[in-house]
Amino acid sequence: MIFHAFLIKYAEIAIKGKNRYLFEDALVKQMNIALSKIEGDYRVVKEQGRVYVFCPEEYDFDEAVAALKTVFGIVYICPVVIYEDQGLDKMREDVVEYMKNVHPDYSGTFKVYTRRAKKSYPVNSMEVSAKIGESILNAFPEAKVDVHDPELTVSVEIREKIYVYSKSIKGPGGMPVGTNGKAMLLLSGGIDSPVAGYMIAKRGVKIEAVYFHAPPYTSERAKQKVVDLAKLVAKYSGPIKLHVVNFTDIQLYIYDQCPHDELTIIMRRYMMRIAEHFAKQDNCLGLITGESIGQVASQTLQSLAATNEVCTLPVYRPVIGFDKQEIVERSWEIGTYDTSVLPYEDCCTIFVAKHPVTKPNLKVIQKSEEKLAGKIDELMEEALRTTEVLEIQ
Numbered sequence: 487m488i489f490h491a492f493l494i495k496y497a498e499i500a501i502k503g504k505n506r507y508l509f510e511d512a513l514v515k516q517m518n519i520a521l522s523k524i525e526g527d528y529r530v531v532k533e534q535g536r537v538y539v540f541c542p543e544e545y546d547f548d549e550a551v552a553a554l555k556t557v558f559g560i561v562y563i564c565p566v567v568i569y570e571d572q573g574l575d576k577m578r579e580d581v582v583e584y585m586k587n588v589h590p591d592y593s594g595t596f597k598v599y600t601r602r603a604k605k606s607y608p609v610n611s612m613e614v615s616a617k618i619g620e621s622i623l624n625a626f627p628e629a630k631v632d633v634h635d636p637e638l639t640v641s642v643e644i645r646e647k648i649y650v651y652s653k654s655i656k657g658p659g660g661m662p663v664g665t666n667g668k669a670m671l672l673l674s675g676g677i678d679s680p681v682a683g684y685m686i687a688k689r690g691v692k693i694e695a696v697y698f699h700a701p702p703y704t705s706e707r708a709k710q711k712v713v714d715l716a717k718l719v720a721k722y723s724g725p726i727k728l729h730v731v732n733f734t735d736i737q738l739y740i741y742d743q744c745p746h747d748e749l750t751i752i753m754r755r756y757m758m759r760i761a762e763h764f765a766k767q768d769n770c771l772g773l774i775t776g777e778s779i780g781q782v783a784s785q786t787l788q789s790l791a792a793t794n795e796v797c798t799l800p801v802y803r804p805v806i807g808f809d810k811q812e813i814v815e816r817s818w819e820i821g822t823y824d825t826s827v828l829p830y831e832d833c834c835t836i837f838v839a840k841h842p843v844t845k846p847n848l849k850v851i852q853k854s855e856e857k858l859a860g861k862i863d864e865l866m867e868e869a870l871r872t873t874e875v876l877e878i879q
């Protein structure tokens with residue numbers, strides 16, 4: 487059966503009042519972006535409290551659903567068959583035909599739910615439902631009506647035409663990107679930070695990203711891996727501006743001047759400072775990392791506190807309470823896992839100490855950083871100046 491359209495369901499409860507149109511406009515915009523990436527002339531229309539996608543005459547159903555599944559804010563995608571309005575008798579025949587195609591030999595419980603968007607329609611909703619229900623019972627003798635807890639709800643919307651649907655495909659939920667400001671993701675090549683970016687984008691936040699590499703200690707392929715991860719996240723979050731920072735000289739200088747057991751924490755503090763610089767420059771309202779308590783030495787509460795101390799923007803760590811396995815499962819779901827586990831080196835792993843401090847004392851760390859004063863500012867400026875900016879689609 488050819489579905490002519492999709493009815494898009496979103497969580498309306500959260501968006502009463504005047505936020506509603508902002509939410510719907512952002513949803514329509516993101517849907518248009520997602521559908522523009524596939525072949526065919528899809529038309530996204532917002533009307534009378536509903537968002538529809540009207541499909542071209544010929545299209546790939548699975549591809550269209552896959553594209554819509556990347557749009558945050560969509561709770562359900564309901565494929566719709568549209569019939570001309572030619573009176574109630576014809577409508578009854580049409581719905582039976584729909585059932586024969588979509589649920590052949592149906593033998594479970596069902597109810598018909600009619601909604602009159604066209605209030606001038608001469609028959610009321612209850613009566614339309616009852617008549618159509620009767621026709622379905624006649625055509626499917628095994629089926630039974632259950633208006634309280636049916637296994638199948640056949641929805642009939644009376645508009646200029648008649649819209650029939652009964653299937654709901656789960657969307658990603660969340661809120662459309664663009665409804666909740668912008669934040670800067672520290673994106674490494676690992677498993678955790680792409681998941682963290684996805685989770686914050688799912689709350690409607692537009693994201694930018696910053697990646698620190700250390701050529702020649704880290705390779706072009708390691709950088710390409712991060713670009714690929716950004717592309718995978720961008721499928722959901724929309725385009726990402728990725729800042730690629732050359733961190734080599736800063737790392738070498740820290741390596742040279744500071745106790746080696748403090749390297750990771752001091753490097754992380756410089757990463758945060760640089761990320762915050764770009765965040766503020768581009769009006770981001772927070773930083774995002776993929777840290778989770780206790781996962782490694784730099785992610786103990788003491789280390790996280792020491793990292794936070796250099797930031798004035800809030801730092802969002804959406805996977806903070808997750809086990810590694812939970813993060814891995816998320817990365818499978820969103821499709822970043824296979825890329826994340828490619829074995830290319832990260833700048834943090836190259837300059838890492840054998841026994842890093844797990845409970846850094848902030849005063850001690852600050853003291854060590856004093857040794858960097860002067861030259862580190864020049865190196866920071868140089869790193870900011872030479873940062874490469876990539877637009878990831």
Ligand SMILES: Nc1ncnc2c1ncn2[C@@H]1O[C@H](COP(=O)(O)OP(=O)(O)OP(=O)(O)O)[C@@H](O)[C@H]1O
Pocket residue numbers: 671672673674675676677678679680696697698699774775776777781782784785832833834
């Ligand atoms: N080279 C990098 N570029 C950008 N951000 C980084 C980089 N290295 C680490 N980060 C940020 O710091 C967080 C913690 O990094 P760390 O290497 O300690 O942990 P991880 O568990 O390996 O995280 P991930 O799996 O995201 O790499 C990352 O989630 C990321 O947000």
